[in-house]
Amino acid sequence: MTIKQIDGATSRDGDGGARDARELRRDVDEVMAATFVTDVHTHLYAPQFGELALRGIDELLNYHYLIAELFRASSVTPEAFWQLNRPAQTDLIWQKLFVEQTPLSEATRGVIAVLSTLGLDTGATDLREAREYFRAQHAADYLEQVLKLARVSDIVMTNDPLDEIEARVWESGVEIDARFHAALRLDRILNGWSDAVPKMSAQGYQVQVEIDERTISETRRFLNDWIARMKPLYLGVSLPDDFAYPEETPRARLLRDAVLPTCREHDLSLALMIGVKRRVNPALRVAGDGVGRADVSVAARLCAENTGVRFLATFLSRENQHELCVAARKFSNLMPFGCWWFLNNTSIISEITRERFEMLGTSFIPQHSDARVLDQLIYKWAHTRLVIADALYDSYAGLLRDGRAVTRSEIERDVAKLFSGNFRQWVGLDETQKVVPGVIVQMA
Ligand code: FIX
Ligand code: ZN
Numbered sequence: 001m002t003i004k005q006i007d008g009a010t011s012r013d014g015d016g017g018a019r020d021a022r023e024l025r026r027d028v029d030e031v032m033a034a035t036f037v038t039d040v041h042t043h044l045y046a047p048q049f050g051e052l053a054l055r056g057i058d059e060l061l062n063y064h065y066l067i068a069e070l071f072r073a074s075s076v077t078p079e080a081f082w083q084l085n086r087p088a089q090t091d092l093i094w095q096k097l098f099v100e101q102t103p104l105s106e107a108t109r110g111v112i113a114v115l116s117t118l119g120l121d122t123g124a125t126d127l128r129e130a131r132e133y134f135r136a137q138h139a140a141d142y143l144e145q146v147l148k149l150a151r152v153s154d155i156v157m158t159n160d161p162l163d164e165i166e167a168r169v170w171e172s173g174v175e176i177d178a179r180f181h182a183a184l185r186l187d188r189i190l191n192g193w194s195d196a197v198p199k200m201s202a203q204g205y206q207v208q209v210e211i212d213e214r215t216i217s218e219t220r221r222f223l224n225d226w227i228a229r230m231k232p233l234y235l236g237v238s239l240p241d242d243f244a245y246p247e248e249t250p251r252a253r254l255l256r257d258a259v260l261p262t263c264r265e266h267d268l269s270l271a272l273m274i275g276v277k278r279r280v281n282p283a284l285r286v287a288g289d290g291v292g293r294a295d296v297s298v299a300a301r302l303c304a305e306n307t308g309v310r311f312l313a314t315f316l317s318r319e320n321q322h323e324l325c326v327a328a329r330k331f332s333n334l335m336p337f338g339c340w341w342f343l344n345n346t347s348i349i350s351e352i353t354r355e356r357f358e359m360l361g362t363s364f365i366p367q368h369s370d371a372r373v374l375d376q377l378i379y380k381w382a383h384t385r386l387v388i389a390d391a392l393y394d395s396y397a398g399l400l401r402d403g404r405a406v407t408r409s410e411i412e413r414d415v416a417k418l419f420s421g422n423f424r425q426w427v428g429l430d431e432t433q434k435v436v437p438g439v440i441v442q443m444a
Contacts, residue, residue: 241292275316
C-alpha cells in the first residue's frame with residue numbers, strides 16, 4: 001500500500017486509486033462543466049407562453065437587478081426612467097453601467113459573460129451588433145443553443161394561476177415543451193388574500209374574504225383544478241422576513257387548512273422562500289424589494305408538524321443560512337435549496353455551499369438560477385459551476401487528507417445528485433425513486 005502526498009495530504013492507494021491534486025481538480029472541473037442541471041426555480045416560460053418567454057438584449061439589460069444599479073450610477077430618476085420606451089431604457093443602462101463605468105457587479109458581469117459566450121463585442125459603445133444578433137435568432141434554435149451552452153436539461157417555471165395572460169395559455173390546453181415544468185405559485189393567495197378573492201371568484205370559486213369552511217373547500221377545489229391543469233412539480237410561496245406560523249391571519253389559516261392538506265392529498269412538496277421585504281422602495285417597482293432576517297424556527301415547526309409533507313426551503317438572508325443547515329439536520333423532510341437572489345453572488349455562494357457540504361454532505365440542492373430572461377442561464381450557471389467546483393474540490397481534498405480517495409465515478413454521482421438527482425427524487429420527477437421523509441423507497 002503506497003502513500004501519495006497530496007497538497008501536504010496523504011491518500012492511500014486502494015480500490016479507488018490514488019489521486020493527486022491535479023488529477024482530482026481536473027476530474028471535478030470536467031464533471032462540473034459537463035453535468036446537466038435541473039433548474040429548480042426560474043421565472044422563465046416555455047415557448048408556448050409567447051410574450052411571457054423573455055429573451056434578447058433589451059430584456060437582458062432591463063433585468064431588475066440592473067435597473068436598481070442604474071439609479072446608483074446615474075442621476076436619472078425612477079419616474080423619468082419608467083417614462084422611457086424599452087430600447088431607450090436599454091441604451092441608458094448600457095451607457096451608464098457598461099460604458100461609463102466598469103461592469104464589476106454580478107449582474108453586469110453576467111451580461112458581459114453572455115455577450116462574450118455568444119461571440120459579441122463586450123466593449124461596444126452601442127448595442128447595434130447585439131440587437132442585430134438577437135433579432136436574427138430563430139426562437140426554437142436559440143432555445144436549444146442556450147440550454148446546451150448552460151448545460152440545463154430541465155427548467156421549473158413560476159406559475160401564477162391568477163395571472164390572466166398565463167391562465168389563458170393553461171386553459172387553452174396547448175402542449176407545453178416537456179423540458180419546462182410548472183411550479184404552482186401561491187403568493188397572491190397567501191400574501192394578498194383580499195385581492196385574490198375577486199380573482200378566484202371570477203374563475204368560478206365561491207370564496208370570500210372572511211374565511212369559512214366553504215371558502216376553505218372552494219380554495220382546495222381551486223388548487224385541485226390548477227394542479228390538474230399545470231401538473232406542478234411543487235407548490236411554492238415567497239414569504240416575508242416576519243413570517244410567523246401559527247398566527248391568526250388568512251395566510252396561516254389557508255396554509256394550515258387548504259395548502260398543506262392539498263400537499264398531502266397530491267403528495268406535492270411545498271417550497272418556502274422566506275425573507276423577502278416586498279416594495280421597500282416602491283418607486284423601483286419590481287426592482288424595489290429588499291431582504292430581512294427571518295425566523296428559521298418557523299420552517300422547522302412546519303416540518304415537525306407536517307412530517308408527511310416534503311418541504312423545499314430557501315432563505316433570502318445570509319444570516320439565516322447556517323440555521324437552515326441545522327434545521328435540515330433535524331428534519332429529513334426539509335430540503336434546502338439555492339443561493340437566492342441577493343445571495344446569488346460568488347462570494348456568498350462559496351460560503352453557503354461550503355457550510356452545506358460540512359453539515360449536509362450532498363443532501364441539498366446547491367443552486368437555482370432564478371432566471372427571468374432565457375439568456376441569463378448562460379452566465380448564472382457558468383458562475384455557479386465555478387464556485388461550486390472550488391467548494392467541492394476542497395471538500396474532496398479534505399477527504400483525501402483524512403484518508404479516503406474519491407473516484408471519477410463517485411464525483412459524477414455526487415454532482416448528478418446535487419444538480420438534479422436530489423430535486424428529481426424530492427418531487428418525484430423520476431418515478432424510479434420517491435422520497436418519503438426519513439425513508440427512500442425504491443419503486444419497483
Ligand atoms: O419571489 C421570487 O421568486 C423572487 O425570486 C423574485 O420575486 C425576484 O424578483 C427575483 O427574480 C430574484 O431573483
Ligand atoms: Zn424567483
